[in-house]
Amino acid sequence: MEIGHCRASEQLLLFASAGEVSVSCSGGSWQSLDMPTQVCSGDEFDLRFSENSRLVVLKPALELFPDALRAGVLRQFPAMSPPIKKYLESMRFYFDNAHARALTRELLGQLARFQAGGPVAVVPKMQPLDRRLRRAIEKIEQNPGWEFNLEELARYAGASERNLYYLMKNNTGMTPYRFYQRQRLIRVRRRLVDCQASEAHISRYAADEGFSHLGRFAALYREHFGELPSQTVRRRQHLYEAEAEAGELSCEMLV
Structure with a gap:
């Protein structure tokens, strides 16, 4: 699939977290986004x-x-890849908002040190699950x-x-049921964010994921x-x- 005529409303870093994604700026050659790649404000790209x-x-x-930037030129930062990849892997298992913020602060601190010209800390590779x-x-x-059925889940996984x-x-910080509940919350959030209708039906989306008590659902969602x-x-x-007021669809909206 291709998306053409994207425009960066401000400076962006693009990074493929799964699969193969490529970018072409100002009609130039295609470049893999397997590492953080900088796009200048105002640049058009595919x-x-x-x-x-x-x-x-x-x-x-x-x-x-900023002194090295030129419009239409893509710049890649391989040193940023390890901390960003670790962050994305860790975010798969964050268990509440406070935990997510702590992980994000850690990443931003590493990127700030990189931006200031300091060394990027060596990031140990995460062991396969x-x-x-x-x-x-x-x-x-x-x-x-x-x-959710723990007995069925364990049998499927091949464990007691x-x-x-x-x-x-031990590996995610969550119990199996907590992880299951988390996935249901994430699916509701995705529907709320992706909803194209004039009104998002919160109660219906929550009910579709098995949340029958709206107040309890709202509390879990906020947590x-x-x-x-x-x-x-x-x-x-x-x-x-x-x-809509700007009269254009930016890259941030498209992806």
Whole structure:
């Protein structure tokens, strides 16, 4: 799939977190986004995605090496790849808003040191997940209609219930049920963010994921994302209104 005529409303860092993603700036050659790649404010560029790929778009608060920037020229930062990859892997298992903020502060601190010309800390490579744990996680992530059953999950993973419980707790900081609940919250949030209708139906989306008590759902949502579902909807609406007033669709909206 290709997305053409994107325009950076401000300086961006583009980075493929899954699959193959390439970028072409000002009609130039295609360049892989397997490492953080800088796009200047105002640049127009095209994107090419492989199947099941994912693109991360970062907006640095300050310009990176502003004296060296030239419009239409892509600059890559391989030294940034390890801390960003570790961050993205860790964010897969953050268990509440406070934890997510702590992980983000750590990443921003590393990027700030890099921007100031300091050395980037060596990031130890994360060990692959235990095969049994990986199977359990994939079952929860890839089967939205599945109702939680620890005995069934353990049997599918090839572990005892006790072993699976401790495998997940020790590797992710969450129990199997907490991880299952987290995935349901994430799916609701995605629907709220992606909703194209004039009104997002929070209660219906929550009910579709098995949350029958709206007050309890809102509390869990706020604990995990740091805001109420209604606040997510308002922020999404404000973003779309701002883009509509600008009269253009930016890259940030497209991806």
